[in-house]
Amino acid sequence: MEQERMIKLEDFFDFNSKEPINRLGYTEDDMKYKIKIIEKMKALGMQITLDKAGNICGTISIGNHPQKTIAIGSHTDSVYNGGQFDGPVGVVVGLQTAESLIKSKKCTGIIKVPIYACEESSRFGNACLGSKYLNGTITEEDFSSIVDQNALKQGKTITLQEAINFANSYLKEHVDDIQEVDKIFDTVDYSLEAHIEQYDSLKKAYKKNKQDTIGIINSIGSAVRIKYDVEGQANHTGSTPMKKRKNAVDATAFIGKKVRKLGKRYEKQGLGRASQVEINTPGHNGSFNQIPNQANGLIDFRLQGENTPETVLEDFENIRQQVEAKTKTKITPTVVSKGTPVVTSKELNQKLTTICSQKGIQAIEMPSYPGQDTGYIPAKEKTMIFIPSTGGSHNPEEHTKKKFIQPATTLFTQLSKELLEERFRDAQRVTNIPRSTYESSHIPTSKVTSRDTDYENMLS
Ligand SMILES: [Zn+2]
Numbered sequence: 001m002e003q004e005r006m007i008k009l010e011d012f013f014d015f016n017s018k019e020p021i022n023r024l025g026y027t028e029d030d031m032k033y034k035i036k037i038i039e040k041m042k043a044l045g046m047q048i049t050l051d052k053a054g055n056i057c058g059t060i061s062i063g064n065h066p067q068k069t070i071a072i073g074s075h076t077d078s079v080y081n082g083g084q085f086d087g088p089v090g091v092v093v094g095l096q097t098a099e100s101l102i103k104s105k106k107c108t109g110i111i112k113v114p115i116y117a118c119e120e121s122s123r124f125g126n127a128c129l130g131s132k133y134l135n136g137t138i139t140e141e142d143f144s145s146i147v148d149q150n151a152l153k154q155g156k157t158i159t160l161q162e163a164i165n166f167a168n169s170y171l172k173e174h175v176d177d178i179q180e181v182d183k184i185f186d187t188v189d190y191s192l193e194a195h196i197e198q199y200d201s202l203k204k205a206y207k208k209n210k211q212d213t214i215g216i217i218n219s220i221g222s223a224v225r226i227k228y229d230v231e232g233q234a235n236h237t238g239s240t241p242m243k244k245r246k247n248a249v250d251a252t253a254f255i256g257k258k259v260r261k262l263g264k265r266y267e268k269q270g271l272g273r274a275s276q277v278e279i280n281t282p283g284h285n286g287s288f289n290q291i292p293n294q295a296n297g298l299i300d301f302r303l304q305g306e307n308t309p310e311t312v313l314e315d316f317e318n319i320r321q322q323v324e325a326k327t328k329t330k331i332t333p334t335v336v337s338k339g340t341p342v343v344t345s346k347e348l349n350q351k352l353t354t355i356c357s358q359k360g361i362q363a364i365e366m367p368s369y370p371g372q373d374t375g376y377i378p379a380k381e382k383t384m385i386f387i388p389s390t391g392g393s394h395n396p397e398e399h400t401k402k403k404f405i406q407p408a409t410t411l412f413t414q415l416s417k418e419l420l421e422e423r424f425r426d427a428q429r430v431t432n433i434p435r436s437t438y439e440s441s442h443i444p445t446s447k448v449t450s451r452d453t454d455y456e457n458m459l460s
Contacts, residue, residue: 096413
């Protein structure tokens with residue numbers, strides 16, 4: 001099938017190369033890569049839109065009664081010295097799926113292939129900027145207060161607004177027929193995203209199942225980040241009795257130990273992970289004979305499944321109180337970010353599982369610990385899949401194979417066909433049958449047979 005496609009994986013990936021990728025969000029390199037994708041969108045007959053956050057979308061309407069909209073995309077930006085596949089795989093799978101749907105002539109709907117702007121936090125210290133803009137987590141007003149962190153270290157200020165202006169002007173200059181809009185979409189009926197897996201769960205699944213395995217993502221993690229300050233009391237390390245010490249660094253050590261224990265409990269219960277990631281001792285100057293009176297620390301909680309920021313903050317409050325009592329210090333926490341994990345659509349995941357077994361594709365349900373665009377995309381139903389990858393992620397060794405990407409396209413094509421055919425048929429039934437009858441006689445989709453025949457009858 002691959003050789004017959006207009007959208008070829010080789011046009012976007014060099015499967016023999018491990019050259020580092022530096023396609024930071026909104027840079028010229030990122031725009032050049034995006035233009036390659038836009039050219040393919042146009043070749044498929046898609047209309048191109050560009051929004052105020054730099055999100056790009058190819059759209060095409062297929063069939064006779066387009067009602068439902070499906071978006072299949074991801075991001076193209078990378079971290080510093082990153083790999084080829086984190087992000088673009090999802091966009092190329094979107095293009096290939098669109099190509100298959102256009103050719104199939106068996107469904108009707110609006111197909112969108114979005115490229116979400118600046119998913120990686122490397123440049124602006126804030127991730128998923130494009131998808132956060134779509135769901136209103138960040139707004140245009142925030143664009144001037146978010147700044148390029150690397151430029152800042154070199155004494156320059158580049159705001160997100162300036163970066164977007166550069167990127168959008170570059171695109172308008174190099175691409176004809178690009179339509180500017182406020183947002184590429186306010187909401188869609190369905191959102192699908194394919195992404196490489198960024199650790200080793202699928203490798204383990206392969207070893208266990210002796211078969212290539214994909215991941216169906218049931219939950220997308222979020223972060224709760226806490227910065228805390230400890231106020232102790234400086235004194236002589238030799239003369240002060242143990243019971244009288246108010247050592248600020250002791251407090252950070254106890255907090256670190258308790259957070260680690262809590263993180264291990266979360267992990268065991270499928271609720272996340274946690275670590276203390278940095279401590280500082282302002283004004284202490286590393287002197288051995290002085291008890292440090294000040295310290296601060298950073299804690300990164302990664303939430304998963306049913307866990308909530310409120311639960312985490314409550315658990316941290318218990319730790320804070322215990323450590324204060326033990327070390328006779330004062331600990332003041334500040335919550336830096338507070339995200340809630342996103343549970344993906346059970347209905348879509350069930351359909352994907354069914355399609356996998358029909359097509360002989362091995363699959364497991366698993367969470368995504370890292371945040372993803374899918375966590376923010378405004379869609380009535382959404383999910384994502386992971387494909388196997390080797391060499392980790394966010395480094396040039398990151399690698400995947402053609403044979404791992406292909407099943408993603410197969411799955412999304414089949415799922416999209418079912419969703420778009422089904423809605424078309426449902427819409428027809430609603431108009432033809434009195435509502436009460438329709439509701440009581442509604443047949444679960446998995447039991448419906450001869451779908452294609454139904455569809456063809458309706459067309460005629
Ligand atoms: Zn990514």
